[in-house]
Amino acid sequence: MSGCEPGLRVLRSGPLALLQDEGRFGVRRLGVTQGGPADIHAWAWANRMAGNAWGAAALEVTLGGLVLQAERDLRLAVCGADLNATLDDAVLPLWRDVSVRRGQVVRFAQPASGLRAYLAVAGGFQAEPVLGSVACVVREGLGGHDGNGSPLAEDDVLMVSKSGGRRAEGQCAWRDVPPDYTAVPSLALIPGAQIAEFDGPSLYAAFHQPWRINERADRMGVRLCGPVLHCRLDRMISEGLGLGAVQVPPDGQPIALLNDRQTIGGYPRLGALEPLACARLAQCMPGSEVRLRAVSAEEAQAEYRRFFKSVTEGDLNAG
Amino acid sequence: MSAVTLPRIESAGMDGWLVRLFGVIDEANMPWILALVRDCEAAFGDALVDLVPSYTTLLVVFDIDRLTPAQARLQLQRVLASLTPDQQLKHAEIQELPTWYDPSVGPELERLAEQAGMSCADVVECHSGAIYQVYALGFAPGFAFMGSVDERLAMSRLKTPRKRVPAGSVGIAGRQTAAYPMASPGGWNLIGRTAAMLFDRKREGFSLLQAGDRVRFVSVSKEEFVRLGGSTLAVEETS
Numbered sequence: 293m294s295g296c297e298p299g300l301r302v303l304r305s306g307p308l309a310l311l312q313d314e315g316r317f318g319v320r321r322l323g324v325t326q327g328g329p330a331d332i333h334a335w336a337w338a339n340r341m342a343g344n345a346w347g348a349a350a351l352e353v354t355l356g357g358l359v360l361q362a363e364r365d366l367r368l369a370v371c372g373a374d375l376n377a378t379l380d381d382a383v384l385p386l387w388r389d390v391s392v393r394r395g396q397v398v399r400f401a402q403p404a405s406g407l408r409a410y411l412a413v414a415g416g417f418q419a420e421p422v423l424g425s426v427a428c429v430v431r432e433g434l435g436g437h438d439g440n441g442s443p444l445a446e447d448d449v450l451m452v453s454k455s456g457g458r459r460a461e462g463q464c465a466w467r468d469v470p471p472d473y474t475a476v477p478s479l480a481l482i483p484g485a486q487i488a489e490f491d492g493p494s495l496y497a498a499f500h501q502p503w504r505i506n507e508r509a510d511r512m513g514v515r516l517c518g519p520v521l522h523c524r525l526d527r528m529i530s531e532g533l534g535l536g537a538v539q540v541p542p543d544g545q546p547i548a549l550l551n552d553r554q555t556i557g558g559y560p561r562l563g564a565l566e567p568l569a570c571a572r573l574a575q576c577m578p579g580s581e582v583r584l585r586a587v588s589a590e591e592a593q594a595e596y597r598r599f600f601k602s603v604t605e606g607d608l609n610a611g
Numbered sequence: 612m613s614a615v616t617l618p619r620i621e622s623a624g625m626d627g628w629l630v631r632l633f634g635v636i637d638e639a640n641m642p643w644i645l646a647l648v649r650d651c652e653a654a655f656g657d658a659l660v661d662l663v664p665s666y667t668t669l670l671v672v673f674d675i676d677r678l679t680p681a682q683a684r685l686q687l688q689r690v691l692a693s694l695t696p697d698q699q700l701k702h703a704e705i706q707e708l709p710t711w712y713d714p715s716v717g718p719e720l721e722r723l724a725e726q727a728g729m730s731c732a733d734v735v736e737c738h739s740g741a742i743y744q745v746y747a748l749g750f751a752p753g754f755a756f757m758g759s760v761d762e763r764l765a766m767s768r769l770k771t772p773r774k775r776v777p778a779g780s781v782g783i784a785g786r787q788t789a790a791y792p793m794a795s796p797g798g799w800n801l802i803g804r805t806a807a808m809l810f811d812r813k814r815e816g817f818s819l820l821q822a823g824d825r826v827r828f829v830s831v832s833k834e835e836f837v838r839l840g841g842s843t844l845a846v847e848e849t850s
Contacts, residue, residue, distance in 0.1 A: 310715035313807070316662070317660050318661060319661075319752075320661040320662070320663050321648075321664060321819065321821070321822065322748050322752055322753060322810075322817055322818040322821070323660050323748040323749045323750060323751055323752045323754050323818070324752045324817075368681060382630075420810055423812060423817060431751075431795075432751065432752050432793075433723060433793065434752070436810070444800070460681060462617055470616070482622060482624055482625060483622065483624055484621065484622050484623065485619075485621035485623075485629065485631075529635075529636060529665070529666045529667050529668075530665055530668070530747060530749065530756075531629060531631075531665045531666070531667070531668040531670065532629065532662075532663030532664075532665055532668065532670025533627070533663075534623045534624040534627045534670065534672065535624065536624060536659065537623075554749055554750060555663055555748070555749045556663065556665050556747055556749035556750075557749075563622070564622075564623060564625075564627075566624070566625055567625070569687055574796075587712075587759075589622060589624065589625045589680040590679065590681075592624070592625035593625045593675050593679065593680065596625060596675065597675070
């Protein structure tokens with residue numbers, strides 16, 4: 293790839309670090325999943341803080357453990373989970389851009405709050421798109437820094453754009469209060485077609501009782517534990533699944549489907565979480581609580597549009 | 612759900628509608644679903660993000676920068692009002708998957724024969740003698756759910772799925788058949804292996820098979836299978 297040079301070298305890989313752009317679209321009919329950042333909110337703000345247009349590839353760091361060394365001077369921003377990140381021996385500030393000199397070491401320790409941090413560099417990480425996207429989906433062997441869906445491993449080198457990183461430090465800082473990932477979130481859900489197939493007490497419980505995040509939570513989906521939901525439908529013929537679809541298998545415990553979900557499935561659904569609710573869910577620790585609230589598709593669109601506008605405001609390259 | 616009138620346009624989030632065309636799986640569904648795919652592509656144009664056809668439905672994902680849910684729904688109502696089945700499907704060419712049927716690469720072949728009260732050769736003849744239709748792609752890139760196999764060959768999934776099913780493996784689950792495009796975990800009963808490259812990121816269209824395609828498994832010798840690039844590594848050796 294021309295116009296690129298080594299930006300960051302992996303000194304130590306953590307549990308999971310993946311390159312993610314917005315995701316892979318237009319190929320879902322072939323069984324190819326969406327991919328993309330599990331927390332689109334933090335991913336988008338990391339890119340914004342680094343001065344990138346919407347859609348640039350950033351690094352999704354899950355649970356920490358990752359150690360990177362700068363191969364050149366660059367500007368970066370980390371948003372999302374507080375993974376006790378440091379730059380050499382100093383605390384690395386989140387939700388703002390930071391200048392890093394060649395040889396300096398960025399280290400992610402373990403989570404203080406949230407699960408996934410997003411590291412964006414000015415100019416964006418560069419990799420060869422696969423099926424139109426660099427989104428890294430390990431299960432499918434697609435995308436990522438090597439094109440084959442590999443998570444970052446020791447000695448990998450992440451390429452960056454040569455022209456990136458010209459703006460002065462401190463120019464771009466978060467103007468709001470950063471999200472509190474330890475609070476109990478109220479996740480917005482757009483009710484789906486099978487909602488009336490659940491019995492009354494189940495529906496009341498679904499929206500009035502807390503749900504606990506199960507340990508079986510990854511980029512494919514998050515299992516919620518709580519009141520057992522009863523649905524008159526047991527199984528259905530498999531059909532297309534959108535981001536955030538909340539399916540309820542016969543055990544009555546819902547699964548919220550995220551970016552790497554299978555493209556079709558046959559369990560009845562409560563509905564679909566809106567994208568920002570998926571983003572928030574992706575930061576929830578196993579054992580923590582969430583609540584569900586019902587919204588209309590129009591309300592969800594309006595909220596997403598406000599988010600998109602705020603994160604791309606003044607950005608001439610925004611899509 | 613059986614009481615609803617079809618087709619029906621169902622909510623699928625802030626950027627999607629699911630069009631339910633049919634209540635049961637039937638080969639006759641596909642010309643209608645493919646026609647809906649074609650007409651949605653034309654009607655939505657750049658505002659289309661993704662389409663996911665399946666046995667009885669089509670999920671339509673649209674760009675919220677361009678359409679509100681109400682606008683997208685109206686568009687779908689218009690498309691449905693003038694929908695006519697895709698007659699070209701009947702004449703579509705048949706995709707052939709060269710397959711080596713052998714217990715070493717199809718460990719359930721003998722058990723299936725026993726259950727059906729047939730010889731292995733009869734099972735092969737029965738499985739390769741039919742033309743199947745692709746109802747949906749899912750589970751993995753290029754993984755095509757096809758049906759329906761002869762009811763004598765119907766077999767429920769393995770109780771304990773294999774951790775690793777080799778690429779090309781041909782299997783049966785219930786009355787469906789499929790071939791694994793890449794190595795993955797899986798619970799289908801394996802009866803052979805195809806040398807066909809089912810998913811290739813360098814090929815135009817990427818997937819050999821698409822929803823609506825008609826497919827025939829062609830029984831080939833081990834020599835022919837190897838000549839076509841197939842791997843003869845036994846299933847046990849690869850797991």
